[in-house]
Amino acid sequence: MPGPLEGVKVVELGVWVAGPAAGGILADWGADVIKVEPLSGDPARTFQRMLGSDMPTNPVFEMDNRSKKSIAVDLSTDEGLSIAKSLIAEADVFVTNVRLAGLDRLGLDPDTLTAAHPRLIYAAITGFGLEGPDKDKAAYDIAAFWARSGIAHMLTPEGDSPPFQRGGMGDHNAGLAGAAAISAALYNREKTGEGQLVSTSLFREGIFTLSFDLSVTVGWGLTLGVGDRKTMHNPSTNNYVTGDGKRFWVVGLEADRHWPPMARVAGHPEWIEDERWATAMDRAMNGQALIAELDKIFVTKTLAEWIEVFDTEPDFFWAPVNSPEDLLADPQFHASGALIEVPDGATTTSMIATPCDFHGTPWAARSLAPKLGEHTVEILQSLGRAGEADSLASAGAIGVYVPD
Numbered sequence: 001m002p003g004p005l006e007g008v009k010v011v012e013l014g015v016w017v018a019g020p021a022a023g024g025i026l027a028d029w030g031a032d033v034i035k036v037e038p039l040s041g042d043p044a045r046t047f048q049r050m051l052g053s054d055m056p057t058n059p060v061f062e063m064d065n066r067s068k069k070s071i072a073v074d075l076s077t078d079e080g081l082s083i084a085k086s087l088i089a090e091a092d093v094f095v096t097n098v099r100l101a102g103l104d105r106l107g108l109d110p111d112t113l114t115a116a117h118p119r120l121i122y123a124a125i126t127g128f129g130l131e132g133p134d135k136d137k138a139a140y141d142i143a144a145f146w147a148r149s150g151i152a153h154m155l156t157p158e159g160d161s162p163p164f165q166r167g168g169m170g171d172h173n174a175g176l177a178g179a180a181a182i183s184a185a186l187y188n189r190e191k192t193g194e195g196q197l198v199s200t201s202l203f204r205e206g207i208f209t210l211s212f213d214l215s216v217t218v219g220w221g222l223t224l225g226v227g228d229r230k231t232m233h234n235p236s237t238n239n240y241v242t243g244d245g246k247r248f249w250v251v252g253l254e255a256d257r258h259w260p261p262m263a264r265v266a267g268h269p270e271w272i273e274d275e276r277w278a279t280a281m282d283r284a285m286n287g288q289a290l291i292a293e294l295d296k297i298f299v300t301k302t303l304a305e306w307i308e309v310f311d312t313e314p315d316f317f318w319a320p321v322n323s324p325e326d327l328l329a330d331p332q333f334h335a336s337g338a339l340i341e342v343p344d345g346a347t348t349t350s351m352i353a354t355p356c357d358f359h360g361t362p363w364a365a366r367s368l369a370p371k372l373g374e375h376t377v378e379i380l381q382s383l384g385r386a387g388e389a390d391s392l393a394s395a396g397a398i399g400v401y402v403p404d
Contacts, residue, residue, distance in 0.1 A: 003030025003363030008186065010093040011036060012068070013084070013108070016044050017168045018125045018141065018202065019097030020064040021175025026093070026182065027067040028354045029363050034091075034379060035068045036084055038075070039399040041372040058369075060167070063352060064175070065369035066342055071380075072373035072399030075106055079397035084108070086383050089117060093182055097125040097174075101136040110197045120195040121185045125178050129201045141202045145170025149206025154213055157226055173205040176355070233284040235291050236262045239321060246303035247321040255280035261313035265306075266297050344368050373399040 008031040012023035020035070020042065027033040035042070042065075048058035071087075073080035085107070088094050094113060096103065103109050110122045124130065127139025142165050146152050152162040181198035189195055207214060213224050232238045236252025236259055252258025256279070263271040277283045277290055298306065303320065310316050320326065327333050337357060341348035342365040349368060357363075376398050377389050385392075392398045 002361070003028065004358050004361040005183075005186075006030040006361075008032065008093065009091045010034070010095060011084075011087045011091040013094070013096040013098055013103075015042055015098060016140070017064060017171035018174045018178075019095060020044060021168070021172050022095050022097075022123065022125060022178035022182070023068065024064040024066065025175060025179040025354045025356075026095070028365060029179075029356075029358070030361075031093070033068040034087055034375075035065065035070045035370065036075075036087065037070055037072050037372060039072050039373075039396070041072070045372065057349075059351070062342075062349070062369045066351065067366040068370055069375035069379065070370035070372055070401075071376045072401075073376075074397055074399075075108075077395070077397040079392055079395065081106060083380070083383070083385070083392075083398070087379070088113060088120070091120065092186065093121045093123060095123040095125070095178060095182065099136060099138060100124060100126065100130070114195060114197055118194055119189060121182055121189065122195070122197045123178050123182050123185075124197065124199040125174050126199065126201045128203045130199055139202055141165070141168065141170030141174070141206075144202035145173065145206035145209075149203060149210055150214065151206055151210050154210060154224075154226060157228055170202050170205055170209075173209060174200055174202050177205060230291060231288050232291065233287055234280070235283055235287050235294060238291065238294075240294060240298040242301060242303040242306055243299045244302040244304075248303060248306070249319050249321055251317040251319065255283065258315060258317065259283065261316040265309050265313055265316055266294060268297075340365055342368055371401045371403075373401040376400045 010026050010031045010033040012033055013036045014020040014023055023033045044061050047060040073083050075081050114122050127144045128134040146165040156162045177200040185196050185198050217223055229238050234255050236250055239247055239249045241247050260272045263269055271277055276286045338353055339350055340353040342351050380386050380389055393400050
């Protein structure tokens with residue numbers, strides 16, 4: 001099961017999450033991805049220590065780097081840079097989230113590489129884009145995607161502190177967008193024979209993620225309010241707590257269609273005609289009182305008991321607010337294909353899948369993430385330079401993995 005990008009050669013010069021995520025998606029889809037790392041390694045390798053120094057594996061790094069090959073080179077040396085340029089010369093795609101000002105000093109900038117290799121797809125993932133006063137500014141996704149884009153603000157009730165973003169949320173969005181742009185550019189190259197520069201940024205990904213709200217601001221000059229579950233205008237789109245402390249979310253977006261099933265599951269079909277709550281406007285005007293009533297009702301049963309009630313109403317749309325442990329126990333999690341088995345040499349390791357499936361050209365993960373420099377000699381051999389490995393290593397131009 002090679003995947004739809006079988007035969008596509010990718011060179012990734014990526015750090016932390018966004019760039020490696022794009023390369024990881026391409027690797028899942030069947031591309032041959034060479035990960036170019038500094039001699040100290042992609043700093044994402046340090047997640048193993050940051051999240052738990054006594055843990056034997058690095059699942060965060062594995063997620064974005066499985067099925068790749070690693071070569072460790074010092075790009076500040078002439079020989080190391082020469083190796084990287086030789087790899088890029090043979091590649092279909094070069095993907096990077098290293099700041100372009102630094103790449104410019106190495107001659108790995110978009111203008112230089114696309115001029116030298118007209119068929120190359122150069123994919124740049126940046127913090128804030130390729131233009132503007134902050135184009136060379138460093139950024140993690142917490143800054144560019146979460147905070148500066150407006151997402152954190154629009155999730156913060158008045159007077160509260162902003163919620164913390166979960167790790168890599170913006171990075172993985174940007175990685176997926178990068179992989180999509182690369183795929184579109186490869187398709188265009190099939191028609192024209194020409195490569196191109198494609199780009200996305202953490203900032204743009206944040207803006208796009210918040211585009212429902214921002215479209216209203218741009219189009220109407222208005223800012224939508226921050227949600228407060230106690231005062232929602234449509235109580236049929238809200239979250240509630242059950243007697244066993246579980247929380248669930250009701251998604252009755254069509255206020256008049258979804259109010260009757262809501263009233264019936266609450267055990268009060270007479271509320272459908274109650275003058276306080278009969279219309280969407282009535283429920284908006286009296287929403288706080290209605291939500292308080294519903295809160296009293298939903299704590300009278302466990303979630304399991306409520307599920308039996310919910311199942312009697314086909315138009316009652318809802319979902320549990322799952323913890324990670326709940327999610328792993330959710331049968332739909334497994335049925336959806338969210339978990340894959342990655343060959344690890346002995347058996348397999350369970351990992352989270354990237355989110356796209358190809359039913360005509362299905363993909364499968366091929367290996368765990370490489371050790372730093374695990375494929376350095378193999379890759380040098382592909383360049384006809386295997387005999388130079390010892391001298392290059394002695395000169396500090398490359399790093400070679402040596403098993404314990």
